[in-house]
Amino acid sequence: MQRLATSLARYIHPQPDDLEKIVSRFRHKVLKKGRFLIRGGQISQEFLFIETGCLRVFWQQADREVTGWFAFEDEFFCELSSFLPQRPSVYGVQALEDTALLVLSRAEMEQLFREVPVFETFVRKFWEQIITHLVESIISFQTETAEKRYEKALQHPKLIQRVPLKYLSSYLGITPSSLSRLRKPR
Numbered sequence: 001m002q003r004l005a006t007s008l009a010r011y012i013h014p015q016p017d018d019l020e021k022i023v024s025r026f027r028h029k030v031l032k033k034g035r036f037l038i039r040g041g042q043i044s045q046e047f048l049f050i051e052t053g054c055l056r057v058f059w060q061q062a063d064r065e066v067t068g069w070f071a072f073e074d075e076f077f078c079e080l081s082s083f084l085p086q087r088p089s090v091y092g093v094q095a096l097e098d099t100a101l102l103v104l105s106r107a108e109m110e111q112l113f114r115e116v117p118v119f120e121t122f123v124r125k126f127w128e129q130i131i132t133h134l135v136e137s138i139i140s141f142q143t144e145t146a147e148k149r150y151e152k153a154l155q156h157p158k159l160i161q162r163v164p165l166k167y168l169s170s171y172l173g174i175t176p177s178s179l180s181r182l183r184k185p186r
Helices: 002-008 016-025 106-115 117-143 146-154 157-162 165-172 176-183
Strands: 027-031 036-038 046-052 054-061 064-072 075-077 092-095 099-105
Touching (some): 002 016, 016 106, 016 117, 046 106, 064 075, 064 157, 117 146, 146 157, 146 165, 157 165
Antiparallel strands (some): 027 099, 054 064
8 A cells, every 4th residue: 555655645745644545445456467457348437556567458440459558557547438437448458467456446536536635636637647648649659650659668668578569569559570670679
């Protein structure tokens, strides 16, 4: 729970009793490698903090899976397109490694908004961060070459060291063979 408290402090500075109220509402959940947190068609009911491990967000496009996002330890995660409007998700969320999570239900989140107003500030800042990342990703895919996207990925060692190449290539919008060519030393 200390990692959760430390990560919350990157966004907000609650009083100690408020921090305790927030942290105490999260419950532990373990997702084994390959297991799904959410499958397409399910409605997301959870806001998460990843203690250890890695999650992959993907969708089906024709006959293949397209990977759109990864989340690693010490990050917050939520499948927003389902969680916010409470509609079935078009995404799957899968553990790429054994993953330890701290989970806050939607109902508990709403309760915390009423009891600890600074928590609502935290969630708003988290949403802003996600929206900014998504806009940057869209611009990257529209304006940058695959080589440039790969160079940016190299700045994130967790991606390069822990994500299987088939998922990394999908995330970068290229084929596995194109990724192999980019990875070869020149």
